[in-house]
Amino acid sequence: MSNATHCSDRVALDLWHPVAVIEEAAPGLVHATRLLQEQLHYALFADGTAAVWRAEPALRIGDPVEPGMLPPALPVKLAYGYVWTSLGNPPAELFAIPEWEEADRRRLHAATMGVKVSAPRAIENFLDMGHFPYVHTDILGAEPHTEVKEYDVDISVERDEILATRCRFFQPMASTASSGGADVDYIYRVPHPFCSVLYKSSPVDENRLDVIAIFVQPIDEENVRAHMMLCVLDEDNEDKIIKRFQQTIFGQDKPILENQYPKRLPLDPRAETPIRADKSSIAYRRWLRDKGLTYGVIPAAA
Amino acid sequence: MIKLYDYELSGNCYKLRLFMSMLGLEYESVPIDFYPGREHKSDWFLRINPLGQLPVIEDEGLVLRDAQAILVYLAARYDTSRQWYPVDDPRRLGEVSQWLSFADGITATASAARLHDGLFYDRDIEACRTGAHRLFRILDDHLWFGEQEGCDWIVAGDRPTIADIACFPYVILSEEGGISRQDYPAIRRWCDRVKRLPGFIVMSGVFPAGPAKAA
Numbered sequence: 128m129s130n131a132t133h134c135s136d137r138v139a140l141d142l143w144h145p146v147a148v149i150e151e152a153a154p155g156l157v158h159a160t161r162l163l164q165e166q167l168h169y170a171l172f173a174d175g176t177a178a179v180w181r182a183e184p185a186l187r188i189g190d191p192v193e194p195g196m197l198p199p200a201l202p203v204k205l206a207y208g209y210v211w212t213s214l215g216n217p218p219a220e221l222f223a224i225p226e227w228e229e230a231d232r233r234r235l236h237a238a239t240m241g242v243k244v245s246a247p248r249a250i251e252n253f254l255d256m257g258h259f260p261y262v263h264t265d266i267l268g269a270e271p272h273t274e275v276k277e278y279d280v281d282i283s284v285e286r287d288e289i290l291a292t293r294c295r296f297f298q299p300m301a302s303t304a305s306s307g308g309a310d311v312d313y314i315y316r317v318p319h320p321f322c323s324v325l326y327k328s329s330p331v332d333e334n335r336l337d338v339i340a341i342f343v344q345p346i347d348e349e350n351v352r353a354h355m356m357l358c359v360l361d362e363d364n365e366d367k368i369i370k371r372f373q374q375t376i377f378g379q380d381k382p383i384l385e386n387q388y389p390k391r392l393p394l395d396p397r398a399e400t401p402i403r404a405d406k407s408s409i410a411y412r413r414w415l416r417d418k419g420l421t422y423g424v425i426p427a428a429a
Numbered sequence: 430m431i432k433l434y435d436y437e438l439s440g441n442c443y444k445l446r447l448f449m450s451m452l453g454l455e456y457e458s459v460p461i462d463f464y465p466g467r468e469h470k471s472d473w474f475l476r477i478n479p480l481g482q483l484p485v486i487e488d489e490g491l492v493l494r495d496a497q498a499i500l501v502y503l504a505a506r507y508d509t510s511r512q513w514y515p516v517d518d519p520r521r522l523g524e525v526s527q528w529l530s531f532a533d534g535i536t537a538t539a540s541a542a543r544l545h546d547g548l549f550y551d552r553d554i555e556a557c558r559t560g561a562h563r564l565f566r567i568l569d570d571h572l573w574f575g576e577q578e579g580c581d582w583i584v585a586g587d588r589p590t591i592a593d594i595a596c597f598p599y600v601i602l603s604e605e606g607g608i609s610r611q612d613y614p615a616i617r618r619w620c621d622r623v624k625r626l627p628g629f630i631v632m633s634g635v636f637p638a639g640p641a642k643a644a
Contacts, residue, residue: 151465238465241547243607352549367462374464375437378633381547381605 134163139422140215142320143202145342145354146179147171147210148236157190161346163214163422167201171210177203179212207356208236209342222288222318226338226358235366237355237373244384245423246321246345247392247415249353252384253323253341254315254407256296262379265299269308272297275404282414289317289414291407302337303364303372304330312336317411320420321345329360339373348423349390353377395427431456432487434477436463440540440598441496442484443632448500448594451628452507456486464548496536497529500591512588524584528592532599534564540599542606554607561608565616568596572615581622589626597623601635 134140146160147169154171159182161167166182170192180198204211206221226232242249252258256275259268278294294313301311314326314336321343326336338358343351355373393399394416401409416427431449435442435458449456461483462468470481478485478494485494488506493499504514515521538560544550545557568583575585583592601620603610610616623629624638631637 148465236465239549241549243546367460367466367468370462370466371437371460375633378438382634382636385604 132164134165134214134422136420136422137215138320138418138420139163139345141213141217142215143204143211143213143217143221144321145209145211145344147177148239148354149177149205149208149210150236152210155191155193157186157188157192159188160344160352162212163345164347165214167212169210169212170197175205177205177210179203179210207340207342208234209354209356222316222322222324224324224338224340224358226336229358231360232338232358233361233366233369235357235359235369237357237370238377239352239354240374240377240381241346242351242353242381242384243349243390244351244387245349245391246343246351247411247420247423248387248390249341249343249351249384250317250321250323251392251408251411252380252387253325254291254317254411255405256294256313257402257404258383259296259298262383263376266376267298267301268296269299277403278406280406280410282410286318288319289315289407289410291315291410301327302330302359302361303369304359304361306330315407317414320415320418321351331360331362335360345423389425391423391425393425395425398425398427432459433457434459434461434474434483434485436461436469436483438633439463439483440543440602440632441536443635444496444594444598445484445486445499445503446632447598447630448503448513448591450630451594451626452503452513453628454503454507497532497591497595500529500595504591510588512586513591513594515584515586515590521584521586521590525590525592528583528590529595531564531568532592532595535561535596535599538564539603539606539608542608543599543602544606546606557606558608561603561606565600565603565608565610565613568600569613569615572619576615576618581619583619589623593619593623598632598635605634 144162146162152158152171154173157168157170159168167179168182168186169179171177172194178197179201183198201212202217204221207227260270260273276295278291280291282289292314295310298311299308312328316324324340326338329335329337337360340356342354345351357373361369394412415424433445433456463483468474469483475481484496486499493502501514538557541552542554542557542561545552545554582589584590621638
């Protein structure tokens with residue numbers, strides 16, 4: 128593939144991107160994935176380290192490798208169960224999820240799924256509560272409880288992230304630990320253009336919040352791998368039951384995401400008509416516009 | 430009670446959940462971590478099904494694998510109307526078997542494309558899509574000619590058969606494998622008719638029929 132088809136968006140190149148699930152990659156072997164239209168290879172090692180590099184013919188998928196015999200490596204971070212890398216100059220730190228360190232939480236990789244959509248469309252859908260009763264019927268919403276009540280959205284300049292608070296929605300079955308319908312509190316963070324972290328009331332501890340994150344790996348401008356991470360309070364259900372719940376939800380979103388038109392997110396304020404419930408989406412689009420992101424979006428007319 | 434070894438996002442598991450709902454049968458779902466856990470390839474599951482595939486049911490001591498075989502069993506064992514699997518009508522019974530085989534072809538093409546795109550299975554995606562379009566063209570023609578005779582279902586007759594149930598899931602999920610149904614209007618009308626059958630249920634990725642259009 129020629130360089131002309133590669134990503135030239137500086138903002139996207141300089142981000143950390145999730146590219147692999149740590150627990151799924153057999154150590155010591157070459158694995159492959161795609162990021163921003165580039166073919167990448169990676170390996171995890173028995174000592175808990177990882178390496179990511181641009182694919183080259185000398186090393187093929189499945190070949191055994193050792194840390195000392197690798198091509199020039201890309202930046203690497205291991206965080207939240209995933210291998211992260213960057214094709215540019217990434218910031219020193221990845222965004223923080225302090226709850227990840229809490230010992231009594233279940234930390235699960237629910238699934239990685241391929242979706243024919245742009246990364247920003249996937250994040251915007253994750254932020255939307257209005258679709259709950261219609262797409263996640265009898266789980267995350269139900270008629271007649273369709274109203275998205277007033278909530279607050281702030282763009283934190285200091286932390287460079289979007290925060291939507293005071294979100295509240297009636298959910299028939301908010302999680303695997305639910306015993307019935309309840310008004311559920313939500314907080315959304317968007318600490319990265321292609322990642323979002325959701326906090327919602329825990330059915331087992333009214334003072335704490337479950338954490339559900341979506342980390343989107345852009346394959347190209349209109350195709351992604353969506354990694355779903357859970358960090359929840361649930362002492363009763365097996366891992367696979369908690370994963371099934373999240374996969375069921377995501378499986379319901381998938382056809383909605385794949386039928387979005389246009390697939391890239393329009394950043395022009397006049398491109399699509401928002402309603403009050405879309406406050407977080409408006410802030411997200413503005414935030415991307417201010418960053419100058421061009422990858423997976425339709426930039427606003429100058 | 431019937432036990433179904435089940436994965437929510439599997440179309441072949443869904444066809445059994447759907448059919449048992451239509452028959453009004455109660456069952457216990459045993460969740461299998463098909464993805465990403467590959468539990469269907471685990472030692473304990475291979476003792477239940479050495480092929481390492483879902484779905485499997487257990488009923489009254491019988492362990493049965495293969496979605497189409499299970500549809501045959503459920504219909505023959507529990508359908509008191511004897512319509513879903515018309516054992517008393519050799520011609521229609523032969524046609525049902527023919528389309529159950531066809532459903533396996535849809536699994537090998539349209540379902541394989543969906544596994545490739547959604548769950549990163551290593552498949553020849555273009556071959557899968559081309560194969561699915563070939564089958565969809567055959568099914569669309571067949572349904573269209575049936576409609577001209579006043580027939581709503583894959584196998585001619587007043588009532589649907591398990592052939593309809595066997596073919597439906599991976600047709601309705603085809604777009605997840607990049608296979609559009611735009612060029613198959615008779616298939617689209619048939620999908621809506623299936624969705625309006627009593628006892629119809631959805632799975633993730635399948636939506637209920639909209640309100641019926643006024644005539």
